[in-house]
Amino acid sequence: MIYFDNSATTAIHPLALDAYVKTSQKIMGNPSSLHDLGTQANRLMQQARKQIAGILAVSPHEIWFTSGGTEGDNWVLKGTALAKKSFGNHLIISAVEHPAVSETAQQLAELGFEVSIAPVNKEGFVDVDQLAALIRKETILVSVMAVNNEVGMIQPIQAISELLKNYPKIHFHVDAVQAIVKVPQELWLTERVDFATFSAHKFHGPRGVGFIYWREGRKLAPLMTGGGQEENHRSGTENVAGIVAMAKALRLAVEKKAERPAHVAKLKEYLTEELQKFAKVTVFSGAENFAPHILCFALQGIRGEVMVHALEEKQIYISTTSACSSRSKTESSTLHAMNVAGNLATSAVRVSLDESNTMAEVEQFLIIFNQLYRKFSKVN
């Protein structure tokens, strides 16, 4: 089996799984309970918060637990809209955001907020001047992802941060789900970033748990109301085992960070070079200013899902451009924003690598791809 779908999800690290199982078995208290068992659970959770904050070099008061990336994005967008609607009703998002941001913005638009879309150039990068031109006095939030999940561009978060220094009241949100441990932190958590979203299952933690960074002093309304957990900011009994396992997975991933990007980048570089030798292949992901782990390409005339299933028969797992939208069989929204022709965009597939992948797997992938290329060429 060759697993090249690490942007969809990663395998849980055995030590993170171990932490999850042990916490589930041994820590039975609800962290809100007043007795010893509750205190014990709460202590573990606060340790995990401290650990994560330490890794990001932020305050533990700036880390808030969620059920993952989708909740984090929803919370920041809707929470900002609710908290700041008396100051303004205008939001700006980039044209290549994950649906957790773009659909949430669309929902806010239906509720009467105004949403502007910052366009991208043909390589997929946000144009900072065009974004600047969209800012109005009613603007309350700018949301731009750090690493695009479909094609892998690293957006100019530092340049946008510079721009937003002139607009200190605007909330700046960065969806960093695909960026953490993959690209250097200074590219997604600048001093000007107010909120950032993270998800454990993208860095070998469990699914269904994540956190947001929330810069102290910023206002955000809760999305989940109820029992008042997370100091009234996010109600719901906490997923203690998931949180502990997430902190463990993050620590393990960060420890390996030094060697990871170089190894993964080498695999991507070789794969790109080899794929470009096929006349009917278009590669959308570049090297410079692109994440090392994501490679998006299309084989002209063959729909993405046909390629995914043909490779699956050989036990090679990749995806159409993003796992979340791949079942809906729509064309990639990122490629659409990059002005890629519709028929080519529907052929796009994504290979997403991880440090556990090897050059031998890449070679095997290329052998199988070559066979499929010849088969499909005959049919066409």
Ligand SMILES: Cc1ncc(COP(=O)(O)O)c(C=O)c1O
């Ligand atoms: C950029 C980005 N944001 C948000 C999400 C949603 O994260 P989750 O699956 O934890 O809800 C994903 C998941 O693929 C993603 O890639």
